[in-house]
Amino acid sequence: MRLTVRTVVTLLALGFAVYFASRALWWTIPPTEPVLLIAAILLFLAVVVFAVAIDVRRSRRLPLPATLVVVAASALIPNMVNLALPAEALRAPFATWYIGGVGILCVVIAVRQRLIAAWVALGLLTLSAGLWLGFADALSLGLVGSIVWMVIAHLLVTFWARAVQDTERLAGIQQASSAWHATQQVRQRERRLRVQYALAVAGPSLARVIETRGDLLPEERVEARVAEGRLRDEIRGSNLLNEQARAAIERLRRHGATVTVFDEGGLEDLDEVQRERVRTELAQVMQAASSARIIIRAPRDAQLAVTVVGRSALADEDSVELWHEIRRDVPIDS
CATH class of the missing domain: 3.30.565 (Heat Shock Protein 90)
Known part of the structure; x- marks a missing residue:
């Protein structure tokens, strides 16, 4: 398989998604609603694959309907997880997997060129985690990392877009320069042909004028x-x-x-x-x-x-x- 930047980013996103899903299954305290917790994990995996793969061959930009679905899932997953666990387990390592998982989902949305939607999803994650855990505990349990990932993703997408624009502009300049050089070559060839034609047409007459001194x-x-x-x-x-x-x-x-x-x-x-x-x-x-x-x-x-x-x-x-x-x-x- 040919490795490209997109392939590497996709594999990293899927790898982190699998890591957070595996972490969610490492229960140290039994959930009160295991079916709801499993449903949240499966929804998370499905949404990540959906966001990564949908319409990727035709456009890097995530389609708007798909964006709305992913943002809605980002708001739903944290609440499903917390509703499935007892109060004493909400801050356990396996219970807070959704903070990093939804953070990865926000990064995927940003990479698919939906920056506003990505920040909205991160805001919903922050609100849900803060209400369930307290904002201070949410920050210490992984929310800071998700915010940092999002900032880095935003900067990378922005710089990448500018680099693409600069590359397109340079390509246009190069094409214009090549066209100018081609035009100059054509003109030089035309001038050479005209000089050759002039010599062929006027050469004998000029030689005769010189030979007879105008007579x-x-x-x-x-x-x-x-x-x-x-x-x-x-x-x-x-x-x-x-x-x-x-x-x-x-x-x-x-x-x-x-x-x-x-x-x-x-x-x-x-x-x-x-x-x-x-x-x-x-x-x-x-x-x-x-x-x-x-x-x-x-x-x-x-x-x-x-x-x-x-x-x-x-x-x-x-x-x-x-x-x-x-x-x-x-x-x-x-």
Whole structure:
């Protein structure tokens, strides 16, 4: 059997319960009501097992109905014991077993996270023992020990709850730190990929510029302008583009169009399926576009994910040749 703190505490509680029950059976003076005394002992054992075992797999906290049953038994047991014995036997060692026994029961209630109920049960034990034995005799016959056990149990439960809260808080901090490190690693990987992409795209053009000292052929100038545009797209709006959109934008640039891509975070809170839908629609729009100046923008908007504006080369700023909005959600046909 695997030993845990709960297992050890449970075994200790049951061991003490058996000890006090055995002590109760060591009669030095015959009880006047032996059946009532035996009933009190059996009730004590049953209530201890009940308090320890009930619902323990689902919750450490003792259910409220069970708590009420245990508190009621804590008040009943001392009176059953004293009613079963003659007056001269009330202070005998075997007769005062209930003081320690009910004290153990109070500790079990406290460990099951019912501290108020545990103190109520201890108060009922103190009242019963004081009325039957006198408060001074009750304290000298074991009540002090039960109170000390209860104080220790209360402190342990309180400190344990705080330790659990601290552990949960530290676990949350650790998870947040791990998530931050993971995010940084993803960003570093994205930066490395972008640098590699930039070298692959702009490397040949830059090498040619250096080689010719800027004296490029017309087709080489087109390649350099296309490479510059692709680099700008990857820096300012790579989240908006898929391969189809990149190819359509490159075709427009090779035909002399000016295309500007600017991502302001419009796709950040969309899942990957929604993002791919937006990219596919953008690619379709760009494949059909023929404007000389095109601006693709992803604003932070509650309804729109991307806007596409196209103007002709000779039109003024107020003349719009192409206007297309890509919504964040898929419209439902009525």
